[in-house]
Amino acid sequence: MKHIVDPAALSLLAAAAAAFASPAAAQGAGEKINMVIAYDASECPKSQPGELVVCEILVEEERYRIPSNLRYSTDPANTAWARRVEEIKYVGDFGTMSCSPAGAGGFTGCNQKFVEAAYKDKAEADAVRFGQLIEKARQERLSTIDTEAAAEQERVEMIEREYMQRLEKERDGDVPGEAVLPTPPAETKQPG
Numbered sequence: 001m002k003h004i005v006d007p008a009a010l011s012l013l014a015a016a017a018a019a020f021a022s023p024a025a026a027q028g029a030g031e032k033i034n035m036v037i038a039y040d041a042s043e044c045p046k047s048q049p050g051e052l053v054v055c056e057i058l059v060e061e062e063r064y065r066i067p068s069n070l071r072y073s074t075d076p077a078n079t080a081w082a083r084r085v086e087e088i089k090y091v092g093d094f095g096t097m098s099c100s101p102a103g104a105g106g107f108t109g110c111n112q113k114f115v116e117a118a119y120k121d122k123a124e125a126d127a128v129r130f131g132q133l134i135e136k137a138r139q140e141r142l143s144t145i146d147t148e149a150a151a152e153q154e155r156v157e158m159i160e161r162e163y164m165q166r167l168e169k170e171r172d173g174d175v176p177g178e179a180v181l182p183t184p185p186a187e188t189k190q191p192g
Contacts, residue, residue: 039063 032051037058038044044055065071070078099110 030050034045034047034051034053036044036053036055038055039058039060039062041055041057044057045053047053096108099108099113
């Protein structure tokens with residue numbers, strides 16, 4: 001039995017073998033690959049003989065953040081507990097007031113879900129957050145205004161007290177320019 005090999009198939013097979021062998025050939029025997037994440041070019045280590053250093057430079061703002069491949073994960077283990085509870089809440093939710101295509105009257109709950117979603121969006125809107133920040137700043141300002149007003153009131157009252165004390169001292173004191181009149185001598189009666 002003779003095997004006939006197509007030359008086009010043979011060249012295709014050789015190209016595929018070369019494509020899979022090239023990364024291994026590039027590494028060489030015993031070559032070490034060091035993959036480093038750095039935030040500045042000066043942090044990249046120098047490659048040693050027999051070592052290949054691949055240095056990825058990220059922006060400084062990313063230094064203490066969770067890596068992006070871990071930040072956005074669809075793994076169920078990374079789902080927040082609040083989200084899990086919300087999902088469990090709707091398990092078996094069908095029929096009237098459920099907003100599901102299953103069961104009689106399933107469509108009736110859709111309007112309620114729209115209303116709940118609208119209220120949730122309204123509660124979490126940027127305007128609400130800014131309103132809270134504005135109210136907090138207003139309360140801080142009013143607290144300083146009250147303390148400043150109390151200090152000003154005390155200063156005014158102290159000035160009024162000093163003025164009243166000075167007036168009383170002037171009333172009780174001698175009037176300048178008035179001489180004290182001498183008391184008349186006592187009259188003596190002569191026997192007569």
